[in-house]
Amino acid sequence: MISTSNIVERPKVILNKANSEYVMWFHSDTSNYGAAEVGVATAKSPCGPYTYKTSFKPLGADSRDMSVFQDDDAAQTAYLLYASDNNQNFKISKLDFNYYNVTSQVSVLTGSTLEAPGMVKRNGVYYLFASHTSGWDPNPNKFFTASSLAGPWSSQADIAPETVRTYFSQNAFDMFIQPSFTIYMGDRWRPNLLGSSTYIWYPLSWSTGAPQIVQADIWSINLEEGTYTVASGTPYEAESGVISGSATVLSDSSFSGGKAVGYLGNGGSVTLTVEGIGAAQWVSLYYANGDSTWRNTTISVNGGPSILVDQPNTGGGNVILSVPVKLTLRDGPNALLFSANQKTYAADLDKIVVYTAV
Numbered sequence: 001m002i003s004t005s006n007i008v009e010r011p012k013v014i015l016n017k018a019n020s021e022y023v024m025w026f027h028s029d030t031s032n033y034g035a036a037e038v039g040v041a042t043a044k045s046p047c048g049p050y051t052y053k054t055s056f057k058p059l060g061a062d063s064r065d066m067s068v069f070q071d072d073d074a075a076q077t078a079y080l081l082y083a084s085d086n087n088q089n090f091k092i093s094k095l096d097f098n099y100y101n102v103t104s105q106v107s108v109l110t111g112s113t114l115e116a117p118g119m120v121k122r123n124g125v126y127y128l129f130a131s132h133t134s135g136w137d138p139n140p141n142k143f144f145t146a147s148s149l150a151g152p153w154s155s156q157a158d159i160a161p162e163t164v165r166t167y168f169s170q171n172a173f174d175m176f177i178q179p180s181f182t183i184y185m186g187d188r189w190r191p192n193l194l195g196s197s198t199y200i201w202y203p204l205s206w207s208t209g210a211p212q213i214v215q216a217d218i219w220s221i222n223l224e225e226g227t228y229t230v231a232s233g234t235p236y237e238a239e240s241g242v243i244s245g246s247a248t249v250l251s252d253s254s255f256s257g258g259k260a261v262g263y264l265g266n267g268g269s270v271t272l273t274v275e276g277i278g279a280a281q282w283v284s285l286y287y288a289n290g291d292s293t294w295r296n297t298t299i300s301v302n303g304g305p306s307i308l309v310d311q312p313n314t315g316g317g318n319v320i321l322s323v324p325v326k327l328t329l330r331d332g333p334n335a336l337l338f339s340a341n342q343k344t345y346a347a348d349l350d351k352i353v354v355y356t357a358v
C-alpha cells in the first residue's frame, strides 16, 4: 500500500514509552480512496527512518481521515480517531499495548459526517475537534466534549464564526500547550492546486470558556512560560488610500470603517502610504473575495517589482479574511501600490495592518 500510485495522508506519531518506539499512524489508501485503511510504521527516532508494518481496516471498517490520541493514564492508552463507514460515522477505538493495532471500539458518533479529527484533554474533559465533509473546500469546524471517551458526547459547537469557514482551513492537529490554550493547526487546502496548500496555525483559547480560534496573523509562543502573545500592528484603511483608474469605494457594514476598495486590478489600483521601521515586516491584507475560486493581488513597494499575494475565496463578498505577507519597508514613509499592472481582478481590499514584530 506504499507506492507512488497510492496515498499516505494525515500522518501522526506517538511515542510508546514502554517500547521506546515512535509509532506512526496514517491514512493509507488507493488513489481513488477506495481502500479506506490505516497504516502503521515504527521508528526509534521521531524523524525516522520508519519501517512500514501494515495497512488494514480497523475492526474491519473504513478509516479515512484519522488521528491518534494518547491519554494521560499510567498506561498511556492510545486511541484511533477516524471517519468510518463511508465518512458517515465517526469512531474512536482503543489501540493495543504496542500501538500496532486496534483492539476495541469505545465510541461512535453515528451519522455525524466528521473528518479531520484532533483531540486534547483539558482539566479531565476530552475535546474532539473535527470538520464536516465538503471535499477540499473549507467548512465551519466543530468541537465536542465528553468526560469519558466512551461518551456521551456533547452536541457540536463552533470554534470560529461560521461565516469565515474556520478562516479558510480544516483541522489537521491540535497541540495541547496548557489549559488556557492549544495550538490549532489547520490545512489551508487549495483545491485546484493541492500541492500549493499551506498550513494555518492559530491560538485556540478557552478565554471565553469554550475553545475559540484567535484570529492572529502574527503571534508568538513562549513554551517555557506556556503563554502566547498576539502582535499588534498599525491599521491603514484601503479607502483612505489614493485610488486610481477603475477602482472604486464600496460600502458595507462588514467592512472596517464601513468601506473597502473594489474593482482593483484590471485597470484599478490603490496606493497606501505606511510607516516602516527599515526591516522585513509582516503586513496583513484584509479582503473580501466572493468568488468560488482564489484571486490574487500584486503589491509594489516604493516602485519596486510586483509581489503576488494569494487571496482565497472568503465565502461571500461581505466576508473578510486576512493573509499576511512579509515586505521590506524603509524607515519612514513607504508607498504600497496594490493591483497595478495585473490583468485580473484582485479581491476587494478592506484594510491592511503593518506589524513591527519579527
Ligand SMILES: [Ca+2]
Pocket (backbone or CB within 6 Å): 237, 238, 239, 255, 256, 257, 258, 259, 260, 349, 350, 351
Ligand atoms: Ca476599510
